[in-house]
Amino acid sequence: MRRLLHTVTLYALLAGSCLPLASHAQFVISENAHQVFTLAPQLYPELFSGGGTLGNFEGYIYRQYSSGVFIGLKDERLHLVGGPFGNNVSSPGTLAAVRQQLETEKAAKNAAERAVIRSHSQLQLPNSAAAPTLSRRSSNHAPIPLVQ
Numbered sequence: 001m002r003r004l005l006h007t008v009t010l011y012a013l014l015a016g017s018c019l020p021l022a023s024h025a026q027f028v029i030s031e032n033a034h035q036v037f038t039l040a041p042q043l044y045p046e047l048f049s050g051g052g053t054l055g056n057f058e059g060y061i062y063r064q065y066s067s068g069v070f071i072g073l074k075d076e077r078l079h080l081v082g083g084p085f086g087n088n089v090s091s092p093g094t095l096a097a098v099r100q101q102l103e104t105e106k107a108a109k110n111a112a113e114r115a116v117i118r119s120h121s122q123l124q125l126p127n128s129a130a131a132p133t134l135s136r137r138s139s140n141h142a143p144i145p146l147v148q
Contacts, residue, residue, distance in 0.1 A: 032076070039106055041065075043106060049065060049067065051065050068082045077091050077093070078092055079091050
C-alpha cells in the first residue's frame with residue numbers, strides 16, 4: 001500500500017498537480033544524472049525536448065518535458081512517467097547504466113553520421129572545376145548546364 005501511495009503521490013507531482021518545492025534552487029546532481037539530462041534530449045528530442053527547470057519532491061529531482069514525459073532521479077536510479085511511458089512510474093535502471101546506454105547510442109549515431117559525410121565527400125563529379133552538366137544521350141547536342 002505504501003508503494004502505491006508513493007507512486008500516486010509521485011505521479012500527482014509529475015503530472016503537474018504539485019509545484020516544485022524549490023523551483024529556483026540549484027540542485028547538486030551527479031555526473032551520471034547530468035549526462036542523462038544532456039544526452040536524452042539529444043538522442044530522443046521527440047520525447048525529451050523543451051525541458052524546464054529541475055524540481056524536487058520527496059527526494060526526487062525531476063524535469064518535465066513538453067511531451068508530457070518526466071524524468072525523475074532518486075537514489076542514483078532513473079524513473080520515467082508520462083507520455084508513451086504511461087501513468088505508472090517505471091525505472092529502466094541505474095543512472096550509470098542508462099548513461100552508458102545513451103553514450104553508446106550517441107557514439108553509434110555519430111559514427112553513422114561520419115560515415116554518411118565520408119561517403120558524400122568521396123563522390124567525384126566529372127569535370128569538377130566546371131559547373132555540373134546533364135549530358136544528353138545523343139552526341140549531336142551539347143551538354144545542358146544545370147542551374148545551381
